Every structure is written in C-alpha cells, then in structure tokens.
Amino acid sequence: MPSAEERHPLLDRLDPDRIPQHVAITMDGNGRWAKQRSRPRVFGHKNGVEAVRASVRACRKAKVRFLTLYAFSTENWKRPEREVNALMELLVHSLRKETAELLENGVKIAVIGNVEKLPSVCRRELQEAMRITAANTDLTLTLALSYSGRWDILQAARAFAHQAATGALPADRIDAVLTEEAFGDLLSTHGIPDPELLVRTSGEHRISNYLLWQGAYSELYFTNTLWPDFREEDLYTALLDFQGRERRFGKTSEQIEVQ
Numbered sequence: 406m407p408s409a410e411e412r413h414p415l416l417d418r419l420d421p422d423r424i425p426q427h428v429a430i431t432m433d434g435n436g437r438w439a440k441q442r443s444r445p446r447v448f449g450h451k452n453g454v455e456a457v458r459a460s461v462r463a464c465r466k467a468k469v470r471f472l473t474l475y476a477f478s479t480e481n482w483k484r485p486e487r488e489v490n491a492l493m494e495l496l497v498h499s500l501r502k503e504t505a506e507l508l509e510n511g512v513k514i515a516v517i518g519n520v521e522k523l524p525s526v527c528r529r530e531l532q533e534a535m536r537i538t539a540a541n542t543d544l545t546l547t548l549a550l551s552y553s554g555r556w557d558i559l560q561a562a563r564a565f566a567h568q569a570a571t572g573a574l575p576a577d578r579i580d581a582v583l584t585e586e587a588f589g590d591l592l593s594t595h596g597i598p599d600p601e602l603l604v605r606t607s608g609e610h611r612i613s614n615y616l617l618w619q620g621a622y623s624e625l626y627f628t629n630t631l632w633p634d635f636r637e638e639d640l641y642t643a644l645l646d647f648q649g650r651e652r653r654f655g656k657t658s659e660q661i662e663v664q
C-alpha cells in the first residue's frame with residue numbers, strides 16, 4: 406500500500422477539471438466490521454477514525470473543497486445509551502487528537518445538526534476546533550452531528566416563519582422572497598454548495614435522512630466496503646465513477662452534448 410505521502414496512481418486518472426466541489430459521505434458499517442471480528446460495536450467506531458483521516462487526505466489531494474461526513478444522525482439517539490456515550494467520547498477524543506494536524510493541512514472544521522443536544526464537552530471541543538481552524542480555506546470538513554435532513558428543513562422553515570411572523574414580511578411578498586436560493590440560505594449548510602457526489606459505505610442503499618434538500622441532484626455511489634476499511638483509493642474510485650457519469654439535470658443527453 407502506498408504511504409500517505411506517495412501519489413496514488415488512481416489520482417492521476419482523475420480529470421482535474423471535473424472534480425466535485427463537495428463530496429458527502431454516510432460512514433456506515435462500523436458495527437458489522439466489529440462483529441466480523443467478534444468485538445464490541447465501539448471497536449468498529451474507533452477503527453472508523455482512520456477512514457476519516459484517509460478520506461480527508463484523499464479529498465485534499467484530489468482538491469475536493471468540501472467534505473461532509475454523516476457521523477451521528479437524529480435517529481442514532483435511539484441507540485443503546487452506552488454506544489451513544491462511547492460515540493460522544495470518541496468525538497471529543499478525536500477532535501483533541503486531530504485538530505492540530507487538520508489546522509496544519511489547511512482544513513477548516515464545521516458542524517451541521519442539532520448541536521444543542523450534544524453533551525457540553527462535545528460542544529466545547531467542537532467550538533474550539535472550529536475557532537482554531539476558522540481561517541483555513543483548502544478543505545471544509547463538515548461533521549453532521551445529531552443531524553437529519555428533515556431536522557434541517559424544519560429548522561429552516563421555522564426560522565422563516567419567525568421572520569415572517571414579526572410582520573417584516575407582508576404576505577403578498579412571501580412567494581417572491583422565499584426562493585429556492587433564499588431557503589437554501591436558511592439551511593444549516595448555507596455557504597456550502599450542494600454535494601455533487603454522495604457516497605455510502607457498507608452496501609446499504611438508502612439515504613437515511615441525510616442532506617435531503619441539498620442532495621436533490623447528487624450522484625449516488627454505493628460501495629460494499631465497510632467504513633473502517635475505507636481508504637484513499639476507495640475515495641478515488643468513487644470520484645472516477647462520478648466522472649464517468651452524465652449529469653443531465655432533467656435535460657436530454659443530446660442537449661448535454663451540445664453544451
């Protein structure tokens with residue numbers, strides 16, 4: 406396997422002009438990875454951290470500008486308390502351990518989701534990581550924590566309703582003011598382009614409430630690889646697959662060829 410600093414041959418097969426700006430990943434399969442080794446689920450989560458490092462490295466090398474990782478969903482709060490606590494501890498531990506290197510590598514850390522629900526130690530650590538890396542511009546690494554697409558859409562709708570309720574917005578102006586773009590600005594991902602590519606590991610073929618609005622036209626890429634086994638080459642393979650696709654956005658193939 407090439408070392409972190411060697412250039413992977415798949416990287417040279419990518420068309421630099423057609424690298425997606427934003428890749429979103431659903432990191433799935435940690436529990437099954439651990440089970441295959443007769444270890445507790447948390448062992449799988451811990452080993453998933455190396456896959457996060459590899460994905461960040463691959464995105465930097467391929468010049469992807471935004472990487473969004475689904476780390477903990479709204480629905481994941483329903484898991485056994487022990488597992489939830491272990492995931493929160495792992496988050497704190499990983500942020501403490503990795504932030505300095507991320508800072509060095511031009512990575513800016515961001516978060517989306519209902520962070521109020523996270524334990525205060527997690528919120529503090531996230532705030533600190535975001536503060537330290539705020540000036541970086543190469544890659545924005547967004548962690549989706551206590552996140553779901555429905556939560557995001559609902560919080561945006563509520564924010565708009567609050568604005569409207571102050572009376573600042575007459576009813577006959579609502580249709581003109583609330584455009585797709587304006588609504589997008591109310592979502593937690595404002596300032597981040599929609600993901601062109603959505604990757605899910607572990608062979609599950611579903612969205613699981615991820616980026617529902619933003620992923621409206623994302624290309625979906627599924628791999629059977631379990632998250633703890635995901636490495637740089639898996640990301641390049643997903644990017645290559647993406648570059649082989651024709652994105653039509655409702656148009657015909659002939660219209661796209663003319664463009």
Ligand code: IPE
Nearest residue numbers: 432433434435436437476477
């Ligand atoms: C993804 O792996 C990690 C989180 C959802 C936090 P899982 O824990 O869902 O692993 P499987 O799907 O049970 O294998």
Ligand code: IPE
Nearest residue numbers: 431432433475476477478613
């Ligand atoms: C989706 O994975 C959420 C994250 C990866 C954080 P899950 O493993 O929770 O999804 P479902 O419940 O199997 O759809």
Ligand code: MG
Nearest residue numbers: 433434435436
């Ligand atoms: Mg899962």
